[in-house]
Amino acid sequence: MKVILFCQNPYAFGILEPIMQVLKQKEFDYLWFVKKPIKNKFPFKNEPLTSNMEVVKTFKSDVIFVPGNEVPYYLRGLKVQVFHGLAGEKKGHFRIRHYFDLYLTQGPYFTQRFLKLKNKYKNFDVLETGWPKLDIYGNELHKYDEEKKALLNNYNAKKIVLYAPTFSPSLTSAPYLIDEFKKLAKNKDHLILIKFHDLMAEELIVAYQQIAKENSRVIFEEERNIIKFLLMADIMVSDTSSVVYEFLLLNKPVITFKSSSKNIQWDNSLEYKNLEAKIISNLQEDVFQKERQNIVAQYHPYNDGKSALRMVETVQDYIAKNGVPEKRKLSFLRKLKIHKIFGKY
Template sequence: MKVILFCQNNYAFGILEPIKEVLVASNDDFIWFIKEPIYNDFPFKSDKHTTKLSELKAYNSDVIFVPGNEVPHYLRGLKTQIFHGLAGEKKGHFRIRHYFDLYLTQGPYFTNKFNELKIIHKNFDVIETGWPKLDIYGKDKSTYASYKAELLKTHNAKKIVLYAPTFSPKLTSGPYLVNQIKQLANNHKDYIILLKFHPLMAQEWLDVYKDLAKITPNIIFQEEKNIIKFLLVADLLVSDTSSVIYEFILLDKPVITFKSISENINWENSNDYDALEMLVKTNLETDPFSKSRAYLNEQFHPYNDGKSAERMVATVRAYTKTNGVPEKRNISFFRRLKIYSIFGKS
């Protein structure tokens, strides 16, 4: 089987890496496609990879795994949407753009909604597999235990708080929590505050928080692209309306959000940015929402065996064996124009 691992944004690397490992183990052929603006961040340069669509056309793939919203319709291969997050309430998550033949969903919440849309559109299939980015949860949650222990020891701290807001201007808490995070760090030297921002966060706010970290010893601005490391070591997450919330809740740890628009809030959500310090203290000490997290785990990602990537590869292998490999995807004139504007013509 010949597979394209399709990356438009650098968050795709951590999602696709477990699939790559399965492909290596099964001796399948694969190539990474990396858009040029993110090439410097690409961590697997020893793997076969390209930034050129012409090379993908010549590659003649059987399957294309895409953790993003678009893929060129003119490429050969089963165009497979595997998603870049778990935030179903975000604008566009359930929008059918008609670029994909197959949707591999993370859990019943997503599967049910896409199956409803399948009945309407009749031009794609839906199969539930789990999400490969979270395979590490089922394999070894203690992967970064030594890193956490060293971090706490170095800073003489007891707890790690992760601040990971969304980038969307309408949803992000970034502009409103600068002073509150500074106060939290200054008043609680036993906390380490890790700052992990979305790659698309506005540069002005990245600069503000970088400057804050430079002058505050127990605030650390993290440049590393894969957030999983920081989810595993953190004791509490602060966010807003971001899919990272669900990734963290699946670890059965407390979350605080500000002005979240989620339909499934089973954590501490507040409209008062000034309440940050008090809410962090309360949730670390008493974890008042511990019992209500079970629903989200069951609906959003009930797989804890660490084998979602294996299921994805097995699923597309069986699907193409039964249905064949699509030579291209038939889409509307408007959609073709959009693909040409993003990727160029075939």
């Protein structure tokens, strides 16, 4: 089986890496497509890589795994949506753009929604596999325990607080919590890790980098893959970010500010204040522990570390039954959009 790992944004690398490892184990032929503007951020050495769409077309893939919103209709292969997050309330998460043959969903909440859309449009299939980015939860949950212990000892702190807000200007809490984090930095019990999205506004990056310069207990993290920090943190502060769900699956408390989620089962504040008091309260009492189990059951009930394997084997079975599409039928306007993004081939 020949596979394309299709990347338009840096976050795709961490999502697709577990799939790559399965492809290696099965000795399948694969190729990374990485858009030219992010090619310098590609983290894996000695991997087959191209930014040339003509090369991708010549590869004649059987499967294209895509954790983004678009994929060229003219490429050979089963076009598979594997998603870039767990936030169903985000605008566009359930929008059908007609680029995909198969949606591989993370859990029952997503599966049920996409099955309804399948029945409406009748031009794609839906199968539940779990999400590959979270395979590390099943395989290497304690991978960073020693590093966490060393950090806490080095800073003489008791707990790690992770701040991971969304970048979306209309949803992010970052402009409004600057003073709250300056106050929190004075609490010697806490080590604060700041982890921003790649698309966060530059002025906010600068503002929080300055907080880190002025406070020894604040670290502005540059590493792209957030999983390491999710595993290390004792509590997370965020807003309307899909990473909230990734953290909740670890059964640890979350505090959000003005989240727009319709399924809030954690501590959500409607005011940008009392950050320190909320952190202390949630660490001591953790009153939302039972509610978190609802999120686990509905959003991602797979803790066996085998979602990437399920994805690969699911597409194998699907192709065995349905064959490999040479291209996907699209409306004229959808084709024009693909030509604008990727070129016409």
